Amino acid sequence: MQVLIVEDDAALGLFLQKGLKLEGHQVEWVGDGEAALEWMRERRPDLLVLDLSLPNRDGLEVLQEMQGHFDETAILVLTGRSMLEERVRCLNLGADDCMLKPFSFHELTARCRALMRRRDRYADPVLRHGDVELNRMERSVTRNGVEVELTGKEFSLLEYLIQRKERCCNRAELLQAVWQMSADASTNVVDVYVNYVRKKLGAAGGSDDAGHAVIETVRGEGYRMGSSGGERKQPGRAQVYSVGSTWAQGAPR
Amino acid sequence: MVVQNLAEQMDDLLHALCQPLTVLQCRLALGELSGEASAMRVAISEALGECARVNERVGAMREILQTVERER
Numbered sequence: 001m002q003v004l005i006v007e008d009d010a011a012l013g014l015f016l017q018k019g020l021k022l023e024g025h026q027v028e029w030v031g032d033g034e035a036a037l038e039w040m041r042e043r044r045p046d047l048l049v050l051d052l053s054l055p056n057r058d059g060l061e062v063l064q065e066m067q068g069h070f071d072e073t074a075i076l077v078l079t080g081r082s083m084l085e086e087r088v089r090c091l092n093l094g095a096d097d098c099m100l101k102p103f104s105f106h107e108l109t110a111r112c113r114a115l116m117r118r119r120d121r122y123a124d125p126v127l128r129h130g131d132v133e134l135n136r137m138e139r140s141v142t143r144n145g146v147e148v149e150l151t152g153k154e155f156s157l158l159e160y161l162i163q164r165k166e167r168c169c170n171r172a173e174l175l176q177a178v179w180q181m182s183a184d185a186s187t188n189v190v191d192v193y194v195n196y197v198r199k200k201l202g203a204a205g206g207s208d209d210a211g212h213a214v215i216e217t218v219r220g221e222g223y224r225m226g227s228s229g230g231e232r233k234q235p236g237r238a239q240v241y242s243v244g245s246t247w248a249q250g251a252p253r
Numbered sequence: 254m255v256v257q258n259l260a261e262q263m264d265d266l267l268h269a270l271c272q273p274l275t276v277l278q279c280r281l282a283l284g285e286l287s288g289e290a291s292a293m294r295v296a297i298s299e300a301l302g303e304c305a306r307v308n309e310r311v312g313a314m315r316e317i318l319q320t321v322e323r324e325r
Contacts, residue, residue, distance in 0.1 A: 009272045011303070012279075019283050053268070080271035081264065101271035105279035105286075 001116060002045040002177065005029040006036040006062070007078070008054050016049065019105055020112070026156075026177055033057030037065055043177075044163075045073055046119070047112060050095070052079045052086070060086075063093035074115040078103075127162045129225050132201065132214055134162055143204035143214075153178060154197050157190075161215060161225050170222035194223055259321055266314045273306035 003025045007013035010031065017029040028045075030036050034056040040048070048070075052059035059077060066075075077090045080101040087098045096115050099108065125137035131144045139155060141148040150158065156178045161169060171190045172183035179189060194215055202211025216226045277300050284296025 009276075011276045011299075012272055015276055015279055015283070019279060022283070022286070080268040082267075102274035102278050105282040108279070 001025045001047060002043065003027045003047045003049060003112075004036065004039055004043070004045040005049045006031075006033070006054060006059070007049075007051040008032060009051075012051075016108070020049075020109070021180065023109055023112075026180065028176075031055070033059065033062045036062050040066065040070060040073070044070065047116065048073050048075045049108075049112070050075060050077050052077060052081070052090070060089065060093065063090060063095060067094050072119075074119050076108075076111060076115060127159065129162050129165075130214070131205070132158075132162070134159055143201055146204040148200050148204045150197065150200060154193060154200070157193050158197055158215075161223060164224070166224050166227055168218045168221050168224040174222070190223075259317065262317050263314065266310055266317070270307065270310040270314075273303040273310070277303040277307065 001024075003020055005013055005016045005020070005027060007016060007029065008031045013029045013031060017027045020027045025047075028039065028043075030039055031054075033054045036048075036050070036054075037057070039045075050059050050062060054062070057065075059079075063075070063077075066073075075095045075097075077087075077095045077098045078101060079086060079090075079098060082100060090098055096118075097111055099111060125135055127134045127136065133142045134155075135141070136159065141150055141155065141158065157174065160174065160177055169177075174190045175181045175185055175187070176183050178193075181187070181189075194217075198211030198215055200211070201214045202209065205211065205214070213226045215223055217223055280296050280300050280303065284293045284300075287293070
């Protein structure tokens, strides 16, 4: 699950980030309302943990701005003020739950899980792209009904790309979101894992090329799910630049 | 008016007090979760830093109360 924490207190923000990462989530932390909105527009997380007292647009303004545009994101509001009216306002603006500080870490994680359970009950756990189906609940992937066995990281990579539909994701973004590594880390791990996933999807689709059609390389930019929707392309159709041609491959380094 | 001011000041200080208290509580819980002595030592060290923030804010609340007492 992708989580965004918006908290201006650095100690608390970093702590929450660390704690939720230990729960197995992909977690980012930003310290003000403007940065939160920017991040939301780019990444559309599954869960937003939002403090109300923020610089550059407070939590209420962030909620107002988000209204109607981020229905798929669950919102947990954190507040240090005990005013009932404030909490009611947050809920009316689209927050799913409010927690009063100080709170226990166990309660926070339990509430996050409860929110996601509630979302998942109404949301289809299966992400689809052409003939590829990824089940987030069962952590399984099939192509044309054939099971594709992926490792944890391979699954997270494919999940991230499918969620972004056909939007191009650059290597830095994938490094941060899937591997929780610095954007400027000197590693070819993204390219290598894209190839692993392609090979496995290709095998399920009948050939290695079939894997390349599912995850396309956007030259000089990054990767995205193929516009052909994972179905095999017809010969002669223009192909996007393939990772196998020049980008470094082999073992991750 | 004095009571209203006092209430507003206390609300602000309580809000400020909640930050380090939350970190303190969560930090210790996380250290305990890890179960390792080294993680617990780091948690305690960071928790002591948060205690200093708590003390600072309690001190500010005490000062306000003393001012009100003197004015009475």
